[in-house]
Amino acid sequence: MNQIARALTIAGSDSSGGAGIQADLKTFQELHVFGMSAITAITAQNTLGVQDVLELNPDIVAKQIDSIVTDLGVDAVKTGMLASPEIIETVAAKINEHHLAPFVVDPVMVSTSGHLLLTGDARTSFKKWLLPLATVITPNLHEAEYLADMKITNWEERKQAAQILIDEGAQAVIIKGGHDVGEKAVDLFYDGSNFQSFSAPKTDTKNTHGTGCTFSAAIAAQLAKGDSLPDAIAKAKAFVTAAISHPLSLGKGNGPTNHWAYRQEEKK
Ligand SMILES: Nc1ncnc2c1ncn2[C@@H]1O[C@H](COP(=O)(O)OP(=O)(O)OP(=O)(O)O)[C@@H](O)[C@H]1O
Numbered sequence: 001m002n003q004i005a006r007a008l009t010i011a012g013s014d015s016s017g018g019a020g021i022q023a024d025l026k027t028f029q030e031l032h033v034f035g036m037s038a039i040t041a042i043t044a045q046n047t048l049g050v051q052d053v054l055e056l057n058p059d060i061v062a063k064q065i066d067s068i069v070t071d072l073g074v075d076a077v078k079t080g081m082l083a084s085p086e087i088i089e090t091v092a093a094k095i096n097e098h099h100l101a102p103f104v105v106d107p108v109m110v111s112t113s114g115h116l117l118l119t120g121d122a123r124t125s126f127k128k129w130l131l132p133l134a135t136v137i138t139p140n141l142h143e144a145e146y147l148a149d150m151k152i153t154n155w156e157e158r159k160q161a162a163q164i165l166i167d168e169g170a171q172a173v174i175i176k177g178g179h180d181v182g183e184k185a186v187d188l189f190y191d192g193s194n195f196q197s198f199s200a201p202k203t204d205t206k207n208t209h210g211t212g213c214t215f216s217a218a219i220a221a222q223l224a225k226g227d228s229l230p231d232a233i234a235k236a237k238a239f240v241t242a243a244i245s246h247p248l249s250l251g252k253g254n255g256p257t258n259h260w261a262y263r264q265e266e267k268k
């Protein structure tokens with residue numbers, strides 16, 4: 001048994017530190033997990049939007065994963081912004097080759113500010129390469145609609161979309177409700193047998209940049225430490241809820257969440 005759990009994020013760099021690799025590593029650190037990264041793209045980004053994207057060559061993405069796996073080892077992995085179908089295919093090949101698991105897939109496609117973070121036919125690439133490998137996939141409502149190819153207007157349709165994603169090969173799915181109306185932020189979990197909802201009070205804030213990255217990174221961190229999937233999700237939900245409800249108010253647009261908040265709440 002290793003002394004410390006190790007988690008790997010394969011994602012894009014967010015220069016503003018609120019989402020992407022930066023949010024993932026901050027989350028790993030706060031949850032006492034050793035964080036490592038394979039960067040897929042560099043974004044010039046702030047709270048107002050994404051100013052530019054430089055997609056990296058799939059070869060250097062593969063080499064980063066090889067370097068980490070062949071030396072330090074990985075207890076859990078998550079993906080975020082994968083930028084292109086070629087990078088998706090490369091990452092899937094490496095996950096397979098190195099038998100990397102548990103594997104959390106955050107199907108990042110568009111930034112909060114509306115910028116496209118994935119080129120090409122995302123639906124086909126995700127279904128072909130990533131869903132069959134996923135321990136859990138964490139779409140928001142828009143991503144679930146897109147991947148399941150259906151409209152989600154109520155709880156029943158959310159369940160149907162979850163079933164479609166399981167039928168496509170994911171072991172489990174959590175459809176996040178951050179973009180839903182209502183007093184609560186309710187996420188629907190389904191593992192092919194049981195549905196479970198994870199709910200927390202909704203904070204009225206525009207500072208939600210990186211909530212999805214933070215949530216999926218927290219799930220990966222807890223899985224790296226050996227939690228069951230429902231336990232990992234419950235802890236991740238508490239972590240992201242604390243991060244959203246203790247604002248930092250940085251930047252002029254959609255600001256980042258507060259990764260220290262969970263630690264501060266734990267001390268109370
Ligand atoms: N205003 C809020 N108050 C409380 N919880 C929230 C709020 N917004 C989102 N959440 C929670 O944060 C997590 C991430 O959900 P969300 O739907 O925002 O994902 P996302 O759209 O992928 O995030 P991102 O903004 O990074 O793209 C979920 O657990 C969701 O319920």
Ligand SMILES: Cc1ncc(COP(=O)(O)O)c(N)n1
Nearest residue numbers: 012013019020111112209210
């Ligand atoms: C590098 C990178 N990865 C992910 C997101 C999604 O986060 P959000 O939807 O909050 O903008 C992002 N903006 N940038």
